[in-house]
Amino acid sequence: MNEDYDVVIAGAGPAGGQCARDLAARGYDVVVLETESEAEFPKQSNKSTAGTFPSMMASFGVPDDVVQHYTDSVVLESPSDYYVQDQPGAVLDFAAFKRYLVEDSRADGAEYRFDARATAPIVEGGEVVGVTYNGDEEVYGEIVVDATGPAAPLAKKLGVSNLERENHAIGVEYELEGVDVDHPGFADLTDAMMLRLDHEIAPGGYSWIFHTGEDTAKVGVCYIQNDSHRKYAKSDFAIDDYLTHWMETDPRFEGAERIEGRHHRGSAHIQLPGTLYTDRFMAVGDTVPTVDPLWGEGINKCMQSGRAAAAAADSCLKHADVPPTAENLEVYDTLWHRDVAPNVRSRLLMTQLLYLAPNERYDKLMADLNRLDDETLAKANDGNKRAITKLLDLGDLPLLARFAGQRLRS
Numbered sequence: 001m002n003e004d005y006d007v008v009i010a011g012a013g014p015a016g017g018q019c020a021r022d023l024a025a026r027g028y029d030v031v032v033l034e035t036e037s038e039a040e041f042p043k044q045s046n047k048s049t050a051g052t053f054p055s056m057m058a059s060f061g062v063p064d065d066v067v068q069h070y071t072d073s074v075v076l077e078s079p080s081d082y083y084v085q086d087q088p089g090a091v092l093d094f095a096a097f098k099r100y101l102v103e104d105s106r107a108d109g110a111e112y113r114f115d116a117r118a119t120a121p122i123v124e125g126g127e128v129v130g131v132t133y134n135g136d137e138e139v140y141g142e143i144v145v146d147a148t149g150p151a152a153p154l155a156k157k158l159g160v161s162n163l164e165r166e167n168h169a170i171g172v173e174y175e176l177e178g179v180d181v182d183h184p185g186f187a188d189l190t191d192a193m194m195l196r197l198d199h200e201i202a203p204g205g206y207s208w209i210f211h212t213g214e215d216t217a218k219v220g221v222c223y224i225q226n227d228s229h230r231k232y233a234k235s236d237f238a239i240d241d242y243l244t245h246w247m248e249t250d251p252r253f254e255g256a257e258r259i260e261g262r263h264h265r266g267s268a269h270i271q272l273p274g275t276l277y278t279d280r281f282m283a284v285g286d287t288v289p290t291v292d293p294l295w296g297e298g299i300n301k302c303m304q305s306g307r308a309a310a311a312a313a314d315s316c317l318k319h320a321d322v323p324p325t326a327e328n329l330e331v332y333d334t335l336w337h338r339d340v341a342p343n344v345r346s347r348l349l350m351t352q353l354l355y356l357a358p359n360e361r362y363d364k365l366m367a368d369l370n371r372l373d374d375e376t377l378a379k380a381n382d383g384n385k386r387a388i389t390k391l392l393d394l395g396d397l398p399l400l401a402r403f404a405g406q407r408l409r410s
């Protein structure tokens with residue numbers, strides 16, 4: 001077995017898989033270490049609802065075969081109101097999608113080692129030269145990429161990742177059948193991805209129903225254990241209890257049942273990234289983290305970061321006299337902040353403000369969204385401060401004061 005590669009990638013998720021695809025397509029020797037077994041892949045890491053948009057499908061050439069259901073609107077819901085935005089989307093079969101990334105990069109020559117749990121970087125003379133996996137096995141490369149998601153074993157050991165416990169968001173989802181997607185009194189969720197702000201269901205977070213055709217849907221809950229969560233949480237409730245409670249109390253689930261074996265759970269950190277790279281090393285995807293803080297869109301963002309890392313690696317490896325030192329890999333950091341998550345700071349502030357708001361404010365938010373024009377909303381979504389202030393009013397002063405107080409304390 002070859003033990004010396006151009007690039008060693010740990011983790012075959014959207015970020016690692018896309019990085020491998022781009023590098024293999026450029027003719028580099030790439031190996032991907034994946035902790036799960038190939039026969040079951042992905043099992044534990046089959047964690048995502050995998051709602052995405054045509055821009056992602058087109059930029060990364062993702063085939064229709066991995067789409068579970070096409071959607072044509074995004075719905076935001078509060079306890080007693082909703083807002084509908086026409087927007088085409090696709091809910092992927094996340095497992096099929098992950099397997100596609102493996103097969104497609106393999107076709108261009110990428111190697112995969114399954115049952116290979118990356119444990120530590122190999123450092124010689126102060127430089128990362130490879131990865132130790134499964135305790136005592138080693139593989140060497142000119143550049144190492146940590147794409148293991150929130151596990152981040154290599155980035156943590158190199159002091160690159162600063163993932164913080166208090167920023168850890170958790171999510172769980174069941175696939176259901178027998179869902180009434182067009183129930184009186186609610187928005188019509190036929191061919192829709194719906195996100196619901198309601199502390200009764202997801203204290204300090206949000207819940208969702210993504211239609212997957214006929215009477216089936218992906219239904220889930222996620223939250224971060226923030227002040228809002230502590231304020232609204234029910235005693236002795238774990239995350240699955242919130243999802244069960246929702247299923248028991250929402251009339252849309254009255255005749256619904258779980259589809260056997262179809263449940264997903266996982267986590268991500270909702271925070272600003274720290275350092276993204278060092279000599280001969282880059283961290284991509286949710287190792288950074290890269291997921292969009294507001295609505296958890298991670299697939300597109302993480303693939304973009306994998307692509308940025310591949311471009312940075314290519315910019316060094318194609319020239320014999322440009323070693324992949326931190327200085328020469330800085331382009332990855334530039335691409336990440338410029339193209340992958342240009343508005344991360346304002347989107348994070350919007351997220352923190354949103355989850356701090358009480359349920360009544362969510363109802364008013366829906367009314368505001370229905371009142372404002374599409375252009376202002378698109379700008380607010382991009383983190384434009386003037387557009388965001390149009391969504392605020394005098395009644396928000398106590399909320400903003402609490403927010404400011406919280407920021408001063410942190």
Ligand SMILES: Cc1cc2nc3c(=O)[nH]c(=O)nc-3n(C[C@H](O)[C@H](O)[C@H](O)COP(=O)(O)OP(=O)(O)OC[C@H]3O[C@@H](n4cnc5c(N)ncnc54)[C@H](O)[C@@H]3O)c2cc1C
Nearest residue numbers: 011013014015035048050051118149171266285286298299
């Ligand atoms: C419940 C839930 C719902 C979500 N819904 C959506 C959605 O609808 N749309 C969207 O765009 N995003 C969604 N996301 C976010 C999205 O799934 C993530 O942001 C994305 O999967 C992160 O990609 P990644 O490649 O960085 O990491 P991961 O997907 O975490 O992949 C990491 C890979 O590394 C492997 N690995 C871990 N440790 C090691 C190790 N030590 N050695 C080797 N391999 C290792 C894992 O097995 C896995 O295959 C959701 C996330 C969750 C948890």
